[in-house]
Amino acid sequence: xxxLAPAAAGAxxxxxxELRPGWRLPNGDHMAALHLRLAPGWKTYWRAPxxxxxxxxxxxxxxxxxxxxxxxxxxxxxxxxxxxxxVGYKGELVLPLRISGSGxxxxxxxxxxxxxxxxxxxxxxxxxxxxxxxxxxxxxxIAAALAEAPFTAREARxxxxxxxxxxxxxxxxxxxEIDMPAIGGAEETVVEAGQPELWASEPxxxxxxxxxxxxTRLMHMEGKPFALDRSKLxxxxxxxxxxxxxxxCG
Numbered sequence: 001x002x003x004l005a006p007a008a009a010g011a012x013x014x015x016x017x018e019l020r021p022g023w024r025l026p027n028g029d030h031m032a033a034l035h036l037r038l039a040p041g042w043k044t045y046w047r048a049p050x051x052x053x054x055x056x057x058x059x060x061x062x063x064x065x066x067x068x069x070x071x072x073x074x075x076x077x078x079x080x081x082x083x084x085x086x087v088g089y090k091g092e093l094v095l096p097l098r099i100s101g102s103g104x105x106x107x108x109x110x111x112x113x114x115x116x117x118x119x120x121x122x123x124x125x126x127x128x129x130x131x132x133x134x135x136x137x138x139x140x141x142i143a144a145a146l147a148e149a150p151f152t153a154r155e156a157r158x159x160x161x162x163x164x165x166x167x168x169x170x171x172x173x174x175x176x177e178i179d180m181p182a183i184g185g186a187e188e189t190v191v192e193a194g195q196p197e198l199w200a201s202e203p204x205x206x207x208x209x210x211x212x213x214x215x216t217r218l219m220h221m222e223g224k225p226f227a228l229d230r231s232k233l234x235x236x237x238x239x240x241x242x243x244x245x246x247x248x249c250g
Contacts, residue, residue: 193218
């Protein structure tokens, strides 16, 4: 692993990183961002990286006066290499961070592990720190990244989400039917179980008129039996023109 500091790394590094300190929101929360610049030919991963990706891990425990940090992921891209799918970003990633404080000046300290890949994958350990300013001046780069977030189910006119399960070797098959207008291009789905002990395979996605159909296999990471909490399921539909974030199913 290659440690990186907030300052720009050398020209041979696949990624450089900084914290953009952002601005204070009207309710007292703060909007900042993690800014990654990737060398040509390199990519990094979304919160659900796919079978070929490395999931990012964040640790904010070294921060001062921080109660909660929420990452607001921009719409990712789908990559395919050697028949495997991964989901993430190339070029650069501005990841907005909404920070709830616990009173007093806020210092944000980020310790994280991310994967960056080209022909090979290289885990990177990043340590970044910044004192957040008491300003209301909006950072346009962060604002642009916020505008790239997936649509909500309501914004995308999702009218119903139905799930059914059936036994499968080592787990269950989850079939999801989403009633929603097409969002353009070849639509793909990403399924997140919302239960860290469960693994979801790459879904098979098809469309029948106004219904998007997704089928995936869910398994326990240790091969144990499990109960599926449908309210924790999260579906992201990725299309050529947009993306949609859908929580839970009936």
